Amino acid sequence: MWTELKARLLHAGTTHLTGVSADDYIARSRAGPGAGTSGSVFFSMDGHRVRLSLSETSRVELHHAGNGKAVLRFEGEEYSGSLEKPGLHCPRQAYLTITGSCIFQCRYCNVWKNPGPRRSIDEIEAMVLSVFPDIDAISLTSGVLTDIHEEERYTLDVVRRLQKFQLPIGVSIYPDPETPYRLKKAGVSEVKFNLETATGQLFSVMCPGLVRGDAIAALRAAVPLFGRNHVFSNVILGLGETDEEMAACIEYLCQNGILPVIRPLTPGGDLTGFHAPDPDRIIRIARIHEEMLRKYGLDPTAALTMCPACTGCDLIPGRDT
Structure with a gap:
């Protein structure tokens, strides 16, 4: 049910x-x-x-x-x-945004239309302290204030400060191919680099100025460092892809040891005229997702941080099915 x-x-x-x-x-x-x-x-x-x-x-x-x-x-x-009761953003986690603005204008996103400030490291530490010890993990995401390399350096400084809480830390930022190595060295437990779309063609339309291949390279590099079941990628369902295209994307991620997070579209940004995928399609894709996870021996219940540990916004095989 x-x-x-x-x-x-x-x-x-x-x-x-x-x-x-x-x-x-x-x-x-x-x-x-x-x-x-x-x-x-x-x-x-x-x-x-x-x-x-x-x-x-x-x-x-x-x-x-x-x-x-x-x-x-x-x-x-x-x-x-x-x-x-939420910790920060979701139950049992301090899940927070470092930089609340972004230089990129992904068409499905509200952040660039409603820009917010960058949080100081002292502020972030205080926010985590405000919900500690009633959390199991810390998760960090971020927009891009000036460029992706400066954003990563700032995120690494945040991660180093938060090590004091001795909790698993998950990080989701826009990467370059070397980002996983630097995050691992700083003590990050899990990473999420988002493909966002099921196809490269859709990505070029939805995420102008970004390079999907950078996320793919970072994901592939991350698996040997963080381990299977600890590398994730969001893929939005409902941007115009076919079921076959979504299935191919899910299989590609799974066969490379990456946990897909299939996110039903919440129409926003420039896509307010779009519609969320219907329930039958959400379930249909979840069944494909479940089959691919089983085929390639992946288990979302092993996730410690971020979206696969929360499950609030997605239908997660093994947790919801």
Whole structure:
């Protein structure tokens, strides 16, 4: 039941929050699907979770009865569960954005349209301290303030400061082919370099100015350093790719020891006229994803940080299926 319900919720994408005040359960983001929105909540049921953005006009209702207990009302059915308190951005992690602006203008992204400041290293340390020890991991992502090399150097300084917490650290930045080596040397546990699109042709349309081959080279270099199940790549579902193109991309990543994270499109940036993929397609691609993971001996449940450990925004085989 959960797989089908979560696929329908990911397609809906939003929820209207009612009942007792739930301020302690609302997460706000400067990057990813939640960037530029009024916040989101994580609904948990039977050990599974889904992230839903807040919207007064949503067709999904979450009624908070107090102390995190909640009832999800959707398509004429009710589901009892709970709201999870976020650490930073998501439950059990300090998942934060270093630089809240970007020189690139990926068409699906809100960050360049809603630029924010770069956080100081002292501020980042204080943010992690504010949720420590009630977290299991630290995850870092970032826009690009001036250029990718300066961004990486700053990220490495952040990582070195955060080693004091003795928690797994995951990092997702735009890489060059040598980035994995420098991140590993600094003490990073896992990395995520995003292909973003299922095909190179779509990438050239959606991510002008970026080079998809840089991410591919970095991903391939990262696997021997960080190990299988600890190197990830987001691929957005719903940008115009066919099922066959998505399946080929998933297989390419899996056969190279990389865990794909298949992210249903949240229409934003320049793509507000696009639609989120329908639930049947989300499930269909998840089944292909599951088959490829099994074929190449990969296991998302081994992930320690970032999106595969959270699962809120994606249908993750082995955790949701």
